[in-house]
Amino acid sequence: MELSFVEWLRARVPAPAGVLLGIGDDAAVIAPVAGPIVVTSDLLIDGVHFLSAEHAPERIGHKALAVNLSDLAAMGASPRGAVLSVALPRAGAGGVPCDQLARRLVEGLLPLAERTGCPLVGGDTNVGSGPLVASITAWGEAPPQGVARRDAASVGDAVLVTGALGGSLLGKHLDFTPRLDEARLLVERYGVRAMMDITDGLAIDAQRMARASGVGIAIDVAAVPVDPAAHRRAAPTGRPALEHALGDGEDFELLFTLPIDAATRLLTDAPLACGVTRIGQVVSESGLWRVAGPSLHQSLVPLEPRGYEHA
Amino acid sequence: MELSFVEWLRARVPAPAGVLLGIGDDAAVIAPVAGPIVVTSDLLIDGVHFLSAEHAPERIGHKALAVNLSDLAAMGASPRGAVLSVALPRAGAGGVPCDQLARRLVEGLLPLAERTGCPLVGGDTNVGSGPLVASITAWGEAPPQGVARRDAASVGDAVLVTGALGGSLLGKHLDFTPRLDEARLLVERYGVRAMMDITDGLAIDAQRMARASGVGIAIDVAAVPVDPAAHRRAAPTGRPALEHALGDGEDFELLFTLPIDAATRLLTDAPLACGVTRIGQVVSESGLWRVAGPSLHQSLVPLEPRGYEHA
Numbered sequence: 349m350e351l352s353f354v355e356w357l358r359a360r361v362p363a364p365a366g367v368l369l370g371i372g373d374d375a376a377v378i379a380p381v382a383g384p385i386v387v388t389s390d391l392l393i394d395g396v397h398f399l400s401a402e403h404a405p406e407r408i409g410h411k412a413l414a415v416n417l418s419d420l421a422a423m424g425a426s427p428r429g430a431v432l433s434v435a436l437p438r439a440g441a442g443g444v445p446c447d448q449l450a451r452r453l454v455e456g457l458l459p460l461a462e463r464t465g466c467p468l469v470g471g472d473t474n475v476g477s478g479p480l481v482a483s484i485t486a487w488g489e490a491p492p493q494g495v496a497r498r499d500a501a502s503v504g505d506a507v508l509v510t511g512a513l514g515g516s517l518l519g520k521h522l523d524f525t526p527r528l529d530e531a532r533l534l535v536e537r538y539g540v541r542a543m544m545d546i547t548d549g550l551a552i553d554a555q556r557m558a559r560a561s562g563v564g565i566a567i568d569v570a571a572v573p574v575d576p577a578a579h580r581r582a583a584p585t586g587r588p589a590l591e592h593a594l595g596d597g598e599d600f601e602l603l604f605t606l607p608i609d610a611a612t613r614l615l616t617d618a619p620l621a622c623g624v625t626r627i628g629q630v631v632s633e634s635g636l637w638r639v640a641g642p643s644l645h646q647s648l649v650p651l652e653p654r655g656y657e658h659a
Numbered sequence: 660m661e662l663s664f665v666e667w668l669r670a671r672v673p674a675p676a677g678v679l680l681g682i683g684d685d686a687a688v689i690a691p692v693a694g695p696i697v698v699t700s701d702l703l704i705d706g707v708h709f710l711s712a713e714h715a716p717e718r719i720g721h722k723a724l725a726v727n728l729s730d731l732a733a734m735g736a737s738p739r740g741a742v743l744s745v746a747l748p749r750a751g752a753g754g755v756p757c758d759q760l761a762r763r764l765v766e767g768l769l770p771l772a773e774r775t776g777c778p779l780v781g782g783d784t785n786v787g788s789g790p791l792v793a794s795i796t797a798w799g800e801a802p803p804q805g806v807a808r809r810d811a812a813s814v815g816d817a818v819l820v821t822g823a824l825g826g827s828l829l830g831k832h833l834d835f836t837p838r839l840d841e842a843r844l845l846v847e848r849y850g851v852r853a854m855m856d857i858t859d860g861l862a863i864d865a866q867r868m869a870r871a872s873g874v875g876i877a878i879d880v881a882a883v884p885v886d887p888a889a890h891r892r893a894a895p896t897g898r899p900a901l902e903h904a905l906g907d908g909e910d911f912e913l914l915f916t917l918p919i920d921a922a923t924r925l926l927t928d929a930p931l932a933c934g935v936t937r938i939g940q941v942v943s944e945s946g947l948w949r950v951a952g953p954s955l956h957q958s959l960v961p962l963e964p965r966g967y968e969h970a
Contacts, residue, residue, distance in 0.1 A: 368695050372871070374733035374855050375699035377801060384679050387780060389688035390792060393787035405834075420686035433702035433794045450754050469698060474703035478789030483744045485703060485796035490688060498684050498842035516804065544685050560683070 352475055353450055360454065364467050366428065376469035378429055383426075384490040388419035394479035398522065400442035405449055407522045409456030415488040417526035418463055418600045422494040422515065422545040424535035425488035425517040427466035432457070434473050434480035446475060453482060464528055491535045496543035496604070505541050506611035507628040510620060511601040513535035513550055514578025514593030521598035530620050531602055540616050543604035549597035551653035552602075554628075557603065565650055566637040567628040571592070580618060595653075605630055662786055664761055671765065675778045677739065687780035689740055695801040696739075699730035702731050707924035709833065711753035716760055718833045720767030726858075727797035729911045730776055732864060733856040734806040735846035738777035738839065743768070746792035757786060760922035764793060775839055801848045807854035807878035807915070810871035816852050817922035818876055818939040821931060822912040824861055825904030832909035835970025841931050842913055849925050860908035862964035865939075866947040868914065877948040877959055878939040880905070883943035906964075916941055 354372055363370030369377035392415070394400045398408045413430060420427050434453065440446045450473050461468055466486060501507075508529055527545070534540045542561055546553050550572065558565040570592060578592035585592070601622075606614060611626060618624070631637065633648060641647030665683055674681030680688035703726070705711045709719045724741060731738050745764065751757045763783050772779055777797060789943055812818075837854070845851045853872055857864050861883065868877040880901060889903035896903070914935075917925060922937060929935070942948065944959060952958030 369806065369808065374730040375697045377734070377806050378696045381696065383691055385689045385692065385696075386686045387689060387740070387742060387798075389742040389744045389782050389796060390796075391746060391783045391785055391792075393746050393785055393789065395789075396785060396787050412800060415791075419685040423688070425686065429698070431698060431700040431796055432699045435704050435789075435792050435794075472702045474702055474704055474707060474795075476790060478704065478706075478746075478792070479787060481702075481746050481787075481789070481792050481794075481821075483700075483783075483792075485700060485742055485744075487698075488665060495680065495686075495688050497680065506815050507725055539702065589839035619678075619697045 350481035352523065356451060357454065357561060358495070361468050362570045367467055369470050371470050372637045373608045375580050375611050378469060381428055381489050383630055385487055386420055386423050386425035386490050386495060387485065387487045388416050389483065390419065391481060391611055392482040393481050394441060399478055401501040403522060405444055405452035406456030409453035411522045412453065412482040412484050413457040413460050414524055414526050417466065417528060418545045420486060420488045421526050421531040422493040422543055424540065424543065425495065425532050426462050426532065427486055427488040430470060430484055430486040432471035433483045435478060436473060436475045437480055438477060441480045442586045449480065450628065451544055452602050454565050454641065462498045475499065481598055483573050491532060492536050496535055496540045498542055498544040499560035500555045501557055501563050501630045502606065503630050503632045505605035505630040506568070506626050507630060508602050508611060508624055508626050509550065509601050511622045512573040512575035513546065513599045514575045514589060516577065516578045516596055516598040517580040518580060520577060526600060527602050527622065530622060532617060534604060538606055538610045541605045543602060546599040546601050546603050547597055549595040549637055550603065551594045551636060551651060553603055554648050555653045558634070558636060564631040564635045564637055566630055566631045566634040567651060568639045571625060571627045573625045661729055661921050662714045667762060668765065672779050677778050678778055682781050689780060692739055692800050696798055696937060697731055697734050697736035698798045698807060699727050700794065700796040701726045701730065702792060702794040705752060711791055714833060716763035717767030718753055720764035721771055722833045723764065723793040723795050724768040724771050725835055725837050727795045728839060729856045731797060731799045732837050732842040733854055733913065735802040735842050735851065735854065736806060737843065738775050738797055740778050740780050741772065741795055741797040743779060743782035744794045746789060747784060747786045748791055749786050749788060752791045753849065760791065769957050781876040787834065798885040802843060804846050807846055807851045809853055809855040809868050812853035812868055812872035812874050812941045813918045814874055814943045815919065816916035816941040817919050817937050818910050818916050818941060819922060819935055819937050820861065820884065820914050821935055822933045823884040823886035824857065824912060825886045825900060825907050826912045827888065827909040829888045831888060831889060835911045837852050838913050841933060844930060845915060849917055849921045852916045852918065854913055857910040857912050857914050858908055860906040861914065862905045862947060862962060864914055866964045869945065869947060875942040875944040875946045875948055877940055877942045877950050878962060879950045882936060882938045884934065884936045
């Protein structure tokens with residue numbers, strides 16, 4: 349790391365409890381974590397995951413941490429720390445000079461880091477000629493019940509999502525709050541079977557969950573919760589709002605399955621402010637399906653996943 | 660991660676013992692680590708830390724992991740795992756198509772990962788328009804004696820380095836082996852006081868150690884082990900080989916201090932194949948000094964650090 353940035357960071361980010369040695373040495377040292385450690389890493393590139401010409405560095409910093417915390421949430425894990433490595437364009441980005449970019453990224457992620465108990469303990473800053481790149485690795489503690497995997501969906505399970513989907517490009521993809529508390533509650537109180545976060549679109553991610561679990565998922569598309577932003581997107585694109593809900597991606601909502609009785613209990617309790625919707629069922633027929641009639645197994649029609657497929 | 664790469668990676672990198680859930684879910688899950696966890700992150704950019712036009716992706720992958728392991732070595736830690744996140748240029752790099760870059764980076768780092776017990780457990784691949792960026796976060800287990808910090812140099816300590824310095828640009832900066840075994844031995848058997856790895860050049864890094872420790876470091880420049888590569892560099896640059904040894908950086912050797920009696924014991928035992936050289940002493944006068952005469956404290960001349968200072 350560049351020296352003056354390290355000094356600023358050491359002063360700005362005092363090492364909290366659990367951080368035995370913070371920013372400034374060759375590596376950070378953190379207190380032992382009880383049980384298995386959950387680790388994730390996500391890298392964001394200007395022009396792909398954000399637009400520095402439109403988005404302030406603080407929002408980009410928030411997103412860089414939030415996408416990682418969303419992955420920890422998807423496992424039911426509790427964050428314990430993160431490191432940030434950046435490639436800074438020599439000429440700056442979005443009118444922000446190079447030497448202010450890293451500080452403003454950090455300022456943007458600190459509120460979320462503090463709120464979620466995820467201290468920034470180190471990282472690396474480098475200057476190059478390319479676009480702004482922010483890479484975060486975050487780790488956390490597995491829940492006592494064991495992590496929620498995406499390959500554990502079981503035939504007969506109900507399929508549910510948190511929140512509403514589609515249109516995240518209008519702002520949610522930058523400003524969302526990762527569903528950490530919601531995920532922990534789902535794991536602890538309702539015995540989540542399979543879980544993942546929706547990054548590439550409900551359809552493509554549901555297909556991934558089905559494939560990983562060796563099952564099929566049938567979605568009642570009429571039940572999919574469509575975000576108002578998906579309707580706003582639909583006007584200029586001319587595509588149905590539902591299509592945006594199924595395929596836009598970067599919703600960072602939770603897609604999960606529960607045994608039917610637990611799903612019923614959850615829908616009755618309604619413990620989550622973000623809302624939970626039952627959108628389908630796990631079936632034995634491999635693949636992704638749309639429920640096209642009143643009788644489930646006689647009315648499965650293939651559902652083509654349309655999501656952002658990483659090139 | 661892009662799907663076919665994930666599938667390739669899952670087959671290529673079977674989850675070893677200690678990895679409870681490897682590549683393919685939202686996050687990896689690793690077995691509990693005994694004691695404090697040491698974490699480091701380094702990001703490499705094409706054109707800054709390597710040249711894709713000259714260096715094969717395998718060498719770049721090796722370096723990306725090795726620089727992180729060098730940081731763990733500098734703490735005396737034992738690696739336990741790593742994640743790799745990359746920004747891949749859509750047009751490829753160095754004549755290698757985009758869709759082969761990530762695999763070849765991984766092929767390049769796997770031998771080192773296997774040799775050092777540092778499984779690759781996950782990461783993120785993204786395609787953009789900028790240069791190739793490889794970001795690795797690695798973690799490890801602190802030594803039972805506690806980590807070796809850079810701020811623990813004590814007045815009267817001997818200052819030593821492993822190996823030889825300078826000219827790393829001729830190849831060592833890509834192909835070096837991180838001094839993990841050497842560092843552990845120094846911590847376990849000789850009670851290392853302060854330690855760091857040499858990344859920005861001996862002079863600038865020694866100055867950092869001195870500043871962090873609130874002391875001074877006096878270097879007997881005649882004793883500095885000069886790598887043959889520094890001599891080869893000196894011919895075209897017209898600068899003395901010693902200057903290359905003091906300032907080139909990316910040596911990834913260990914700079915450390917020991918109480919005098921431990922230093923004497925180490926130099927007598929000579930347990931390290933890479934060699935160890937005593938190059939100076941920790942003094943009470945703050946700053947970086949050159950020993951310019953036979954009597955230490957009457958002959959300290961300021962030594963100007965010339966190293967690669969991150970912009």
